[in-house]
Amino acid sequence: MPAQGLLRKCLPRRRLLMPVAAAIALACGALGARAADFYAGKTVTMMVGFAPGGGVDTTARVVGRHLVRFIPGAPALLVQNMEGAAGLVAMNYLSRRVAADGLTIAMPGRSWYVEGALRSRGVAFDVDKLSYIGSPGGVNSALYVRTATGVHDLASLKGSPKPLTFGTLGATTPTAMVPALLAAEGYPVKIISGYVSTARVLVALEQGEIDGFWTVEDSFARRHDLIDKKLVRPILQTRTHLPGVPLLSDVIPTDLRPLLMLLEAPDNFGLPLVGPAGVPAARTDILRKAFMAMAADPAYQSDARKAEQPVGEPIAGARLQAMVDELAKDATPDIVAAYRKLETAK
Numbered sequence: 001m002p003a004q005g006l007l008r009k010c011l012p013r014r015r016l017l018m019p020v021a022a023a024i025a026l027a028c029g030a031l032g033a034r035a036a037d038f039y040a041g042k043t044v045t046m047m048v049g050f051a052p053g054g055g056v057d058t059t060a061r062v063v064g065r066h067l068v069r070f071i072p073g074a075p076a077l078l079v080q081n082m083e084g085a086a087g088l089v090a091m092n093y094l095s096r097r098v099a100a101d102g103l104t105i106a107m108p109g110r111s112w113y114v115e116g117a118l119r120s121r122g123v124a125f126d127v128d129k130l131s132y133i134g135s136p137g138g139v140n141s142a143l144y145v146r147t148a149t150g151v152h153d154l155a156s157l158k159g160s161p162k163p164l165t166f167g168t169l170g171a172t173t174p175t176a177m178v179p180a181l182l183a184a185e186g187y188p189v190k191i192i193s194g195y196v197s198t199a200r201v202l203v204a205l206e207q208g209e210i211d212g213f214w215t216v217e218d219s220f221a222r223r224h225d226l227i228d229k230k231l232v233r234p235i236l237q238t239r240t241h242l243p244g245v246p247l248l249s250d251v252i253p254t255d256l257r258p259l260l261m262l263l264e265a266p267d268n269f270g271l272p273l274v275g276p277a278g279v280p281a282a283r284t285d286i287l288r289k290a291f292m293a294m295a296a297d298p299a300y301q302s303d304a305r306k307a308e309q310p311v312g313e314p315i316a317g318a319r320l321q322a323m324v325d326e327l328a329k330d331a332t333p334d335i336v337a338a339y340r341k342l343e344t345a346k
């Protein structure tokens with residue numbers, strides 16, 4: 001067919017397609033506008049996997065209070081604490097009982113996603129399908145001991161004439177697993193379970209009910225007096241943040257270092273903010289953009305610093321998703337077996 005004839009044949013189709021394309025563009029714009037207007041006059045519920053007063057609760061409340069300022073429509077905020085199983089109770093509830101409409105989000109805790117990536121017993125959610133919104137950033141954890149014990153470094157811990165008791169938030173959390181790792185290496189450490197929040201562990205530490213606690217630094221945001229009065233001191237950490245304190249990675253044997261991927265994941269991930277699987281993409285995008293805008297906001301950063309929360313290196317939702325995928329992929333059977341062994345240590 002001559003070129004001119006072919007052009008005449010195609011031209012009507014192009015004329016028809018142009019209005020269709022314009023209609024689609026207008027429809028997409030309308031959908032985006034409706035998604036942005038969705039939050040107006042509504043309330044966002046922030047679920048927290050620990051009791052009030054601890055580090056997770058403090059971070060969640062600071063994040064929630066500022067996040068709603070950046071969500072179009074400026075919704076109200078409701079914080080709902082649902083403690084249990086180091087965040088798994090809240091996470092399972094979010095996945096099973098909550099509508100995936102973008103109105104309920106959660107900051108369950110620091111280790112639930114590790115158990116999700118390992119497909120642990122009691123996990124009722126698919127960690128790969130959740131709606132990841134963001135994290136304030138990575139943190140540093142440290143092993144704190146009461147100065148009254150006479151232990152001032154790892155050498156004096158190992159030479160202690162009696163075992164030191166360490167409070168934990170559950171067998172599957174770093175609060176128990178790092179002390180268990182030290183116990184396996186010959187340190188006189190005894191793990192005490194039964195605490196449901198960081199705040200309660202700190203009270204037990206203050207009262208001498210326990211001798212030590214492996215936890216993130218921001219756990220002391222509301223109880224900095226314990227450090228200021230030198231009631232406790234750090235003797236081990238995950239990052240080079242506390243001067244003169246050795247790193248966990250330099251202490252454990254080479255053959256156990258693959259475990260660091262799992263043991264240090266809570267520090268690398270920080271406190272992820274998530275929604276259930278199936279939240280509409282437009283609303284997930286709104287929440288992600290609001291989170292990153294909040295993270296750069298001076299008012300949020302000021303409050304976060306007061307609570308000793310990380311500032312300046314937030315983790316975007318898409319990056320969190322990639323980190324979870326990588327965590328699950330790198331957890332080989334041998335590493336998982338070693339991790340499970342630590343979970344059952346006493």
